[in-house]
Amino acid sequence: MGTTGTTATAGSTRWEAQRTFDELGRPLRDLTFCVVDLETTGGSAAGGSMITEIGAVKVRGGEVLGEFQTLVDPRTDIPAFIAVLTGISNAMVRDAPPIESALPAFLEFAAGCVLVAHNAPFDVGFLQHFAAQQGRPWPRFEVLDTAKLARRVITRDESPNCKLSSLAKVFDATTTPNHRALSDARATVDVLHGLMERLGGLGVHTLEELQTFSSRVTTAQRRKRHLAEGLPHAPGVYLFRDERSRVLYIGTSRDLRTRVRTYFTASETRSRMGEMVGLATSVTGIECATPLEAEVRELRLIAEHKPRYNRRSRFPEKVHFVKLTREAWPRLSLVRRVLDDDADYLGPFSSRKTAEKCLAALHETFPVRQCSGRMPQVPSGSACVLAEMGRCLSPCDGTVDSSTYAAVVRQLRDTLLRRPDRVVEAINERMQALAELERFEEAGVHRDRLSTFVRAAARTQRLTALTRCPEVVAARREDTGRWAVHVVRHGRLAAAGVIPRGADAHQFVRELRASAETVSTAPGPVPAATAEETERILRWLESPGIRLVDVEGDWVCPVAGAARHLAVYDAVNESRLSLTPFDEQRLPSPVHRPAR
Template sequence: MSSTTDALLHPGSPAPSSGNTSGTTSERRWEQQLGLDDLGRPLSEVTFTVVDLETTGGSPAGGSMITEIGAVKVRGGEVLGEFQTLVNPHAAIPPFIAVLTGITDAMVATAPPIESALPAFLEFAAGSVLVAHNAPFDVGFLKHFAEQQQRPWPSFEVLDTVKLARRVVTRDETPNCKLSSLATLFRASVTPDHRALSDARATVDVMHGLFARLGGQGLQTLEDVQSLNGKVTDAQRRKRHLAEDLPTGPGVYLFRGARDEVLYVGTSRHVRKRVRTYFTASETRSRMSEMVTLAERVQAVECSTALEAQVRELRLIASHRPHYNRRSKFPDKHHFLTLTAEPWPRLSLVRSVKDRTMAHLGPFSSRRTAERALAALHEAYPIRQCTQRLGRQPTGTPCALAEMGRCLSPCDGSADATTYAAVVESLASTLVADPTDVVEALEQRMRVCAEDERFEEAGTHRDRLGVFVRSAARSQRLRALVDCAELVAARREDDGRWAVHVLRHGRLSAAGVIPPRADANTWVDNLVASAETVVDSRGALPASSAEECDLVLRWLEQPGVRLVRAQGEWTCPTRGAEGRLALISAIDKARDAGVPSDERGLPRTVARPTR
């Protein structure tokens, strides 16, 4: 087994590689595959569309219109094309604007409207980075009219030459950052004259002049330039070197502080590229900016597959509990619903289930969620909810629930033991196999509430139903995988290689990628033989964690996954809760979208599945 897999199986052991280590065989293998994009996108390889607008005023919200669009597309210092059109504003151009730009009402009378000009410009600029001098003005106008036309705005990246100039040019060189001043400073070949195409051409020369200065400071990629906006601190930019020696394949990265403590753990299919984003404008989270300021080094652990990296991330977060990670730090905090072993059983909310053969529901990530599922079950089954111990012949007094007909009332001795046992048996079946009784009971409650115009109460039942069905579906899926002693599965990845994973009782025990020209059967046999031994604890949770099991299940359920071998059965109940998930999702979407519901609270556009 590789050292990567060894460390995966034993998360407490030293990591096999770090950000300050280079020259390993694995890293050299990845280095052979590096491209220009691995260190960011070099400015010489990026296509820019420099745009300028002329308008009738300063704000589209105030009714101002576009009168001219000019743009120049460049890459590597070469002009690839130009775009220019007058635009009919369907309104009179103010006299002072006409004097400033030279554009008159007569000139735009036969020009295309913005409804025609904007699509043409977006087609011209497609796939490029937008550049403008005072970009919020120009891009703001374009976005406004795209929204007005109900036209989706492309996900353009935007550079503002005004902001770049303020970081690069000093007051000694020019008194301000106006386009005319910068054009003079950088000796632009075109003089700005308040016409769109001329100003766009001048902006191209200014942009190249700014890029030349940035290159002298070691900023040569688009990501470097983007990091110069106000959202990226100097401390972040100074630590860009922390990503230089990281691997370029899938793996986990750990930001470490001054005392070598783990500040943050993350994962990526391309570790180096992902870590670099923490030092650029693409990282907008204030917590991450603070974390980067404290970081002294970045440690990386290479993994064979993306799934292995995700699993390792979960285990490292649980092990180190980093301050700046918000999720997965407490994988053992779970709640379950189970039937008690008493003469008169009841549902109990517990923290663990030591024998998963007992009827149970969970794990739940929070007590509140578990209580909602518990309330849903009590709507369908009139078993006792009191917590006192009852003998076989109780002689207590009935509670309020018994008087309301919502409990069989074993506490006063009036309940028939055979009838109560039948109800408990039906409840146990619901927990592990068939949610029909709960679904129908809650639908009935929703119907009654809706007829009485108690819509808030109907919504409460709807939410309980959703929680129960999702929890039951997850519980059944986890139980099926945990019951299986071993699964070996493979999937052809996007790069054409076969990723293989060995799973034992829901835990990822080994992972790898079949090398080219290797005998697949022999290679898989060796991987299985070297995989971690997992002892079945017989508990409700997998040998790893519920979150890891969820990750594994999502991978197994992807299109293209093939089962290589299995020990034991991997099955889910025929009438299980998964068959109800589509209906629950439709209800939630309809609620969020405001779609009318029928008397059961179901969206009228969704047919209830037949049984």
């Protein structure tokens, strides 16, 4: 996985002479804005509301270049309260052009502009709806929302809200909003210019900075935005470093320069990120061939450097496995690493608590011994408490013979590796019995154990299937039209590349395979990489458009495996997350146009 690195340092001037138009962003004074406002018969185009008026003002460098205004025949009666609000009556729109004529005229007027609106999702949403309805392609407008921007700039001391009428007073607009499209568009122009003037004093001078501005990004953070200028517009990994070159934070992006720039100008609300940027003096960029390679390299670098501001993936070695031992009287145990001992493993689990839930689900279904240590081939001990409770076959005192015990262990092994139905059925029956007794809290404990087991079993089966394969070569056509190719060996990404235009694809793949990392197999469900890396690779392999170039070995999962139960538990979990206590629910608001 060949890469190149680029570093930008605070105070450095070596990039000054190399700045390009793209690096600096597009100055606001050089852009043409089309400020638009609509009047409608209601609040939802999808719900049948229609446009009754379009008004727009085109401005550049503070100068008005042109205006656009037209009434629109909605082909339906205008509700009385809307007519009172806007002053637009049925008689006024009777001879107006329909939206099929008005929309093309507006799009021609706005062509090449940055689209601006107050509560932009409302106005732009209506325009996009009718463009789609007419089968008309929607231009790739960049959109600014003055309401959203004002919420980041205007304090409550200045204005109780960010309605257009309130902001017009704050910025002394020359036009008073009156719910007519052109008047409201003119007022929005004054609000836009007022916001730009205020933000200019905070170092916001480009469209990119305006689009991503956040009042929570300090002036000190914005001063460091030059750290992003030396980074390429390419997928890769970025590393923030302090003055002693210690790695503070590692991230990944499909566009390194654009992503890193957002830390200095964007709506970054995480306070710890602001603290991190305050300590950073340089940013190193590692360009990667593909986004997947960037994701994998990010995981490996986080595990290597363990940056203090990364909260996830720092300790992939701190995992647990459920192990079914290979001995005279096998048992289940929790272990920290996988050995080459012919045992069967379930995992890895990111925490001991999660592993213990899974272990409890298995012990509840299979009464294998829970005592630690090895037992002699011929037992001579006494029964334990679990045996007296009927939860252990009690090989300790000779209650069960070795063949009967071995049969239970075979069922347990089959459950771990292939078919989880015994656990699912046993715990479901237990939950049903508890629910009938209205012991819902106990039933919930069993539900969580079962869910944990099913997820762990499905994960292990998927990981094991890929790691058994000595090599998988796959390709996918990316958005650029070029083919990204990855070589995966025993679940580890060994090489990545993008086929150059005009190159011989077969020759490229042969050379990529020849130069790929040598990966040796090892015991366990994730022998050659961390579970997180292999799962990232699996998500890519299972994504739409993947073509398998070559597979060495058998990449298969059991048909009756745990994955077929996942949909049920995912739906239950999603339902639990979406529940809202009755006293926290809000009554539905009447459908109306957002406040201006």
